[in-house]
Amino acid sequence: MISFLSFLCLVFFLCLLTTAISGELSFYTPKETFFIDCGASHDYKAADGWNWIGDNHSKFFLKENGGASTTSSAPVDSSNNTPLFATARLSHSKFTYRFPVLAGTKFIRLHFYQSSYGAFHRSKASFSVKTDGHTFLSNFNVSLAADALDSPIISKEFVINFKEDQLLNIVFNPSDRIGDAHSFINGIEIVPMPDNLYYTAQDGGFKFIGQQNSFFVETDHARKCIPTKRRWKSLSPTDDTACSVLGMRR
16 A cells, blocks of 8 residues: 555655646647648638648648549538548548648647548558658558447547758558558648657656666657547547647647
């Protein structure tokens, strides 16, 4: 059983940690944000206040290899009641989104609504998602993931650090393990984060019990957020993963 002194020490540590985090993040205002509604022709403002840009007229949808991508409307049902999941961009070939991001740490969230989109059958949605130097998803089958979670909506979240004058290229490439495979995406979010929230400060580091050397979380590693089973809903900034962690102001 934990002693009373140990309990007091634990409470004191948690209070210090909470104070340190709230002091740094409570007034954090992002310098840049990207909210891309893939396959859409029009912009819209979501209930949570974020402005989503339709990629049909966006400068961020940049490059296609081997064949043109297409856009499609999603079948309407009770689980698909937000504009974000009304359209998708799909292709049997590689395609790329490019973002001119500022230096620092970025939170990236990819949205997928599993469905058959016209001739693109749901079972063939198997693909990889990569950036320069990092693989976010490899041979990712959206329908299998959705069936496992018992939800047609899948969100994948990542954290990655960028240097000065570095571009963020998000590349979608159909798998070569399934015939006639395709990749698709419904929405992309990119939000900056405080640099030392997921990565160790240069003068920081920490030690494990019984070890002499300090441990650092280096900025050249991408971080994948642990997935949770959740039903999609329009989230307020206090409920959203990124906003609640960052104490973010719009």
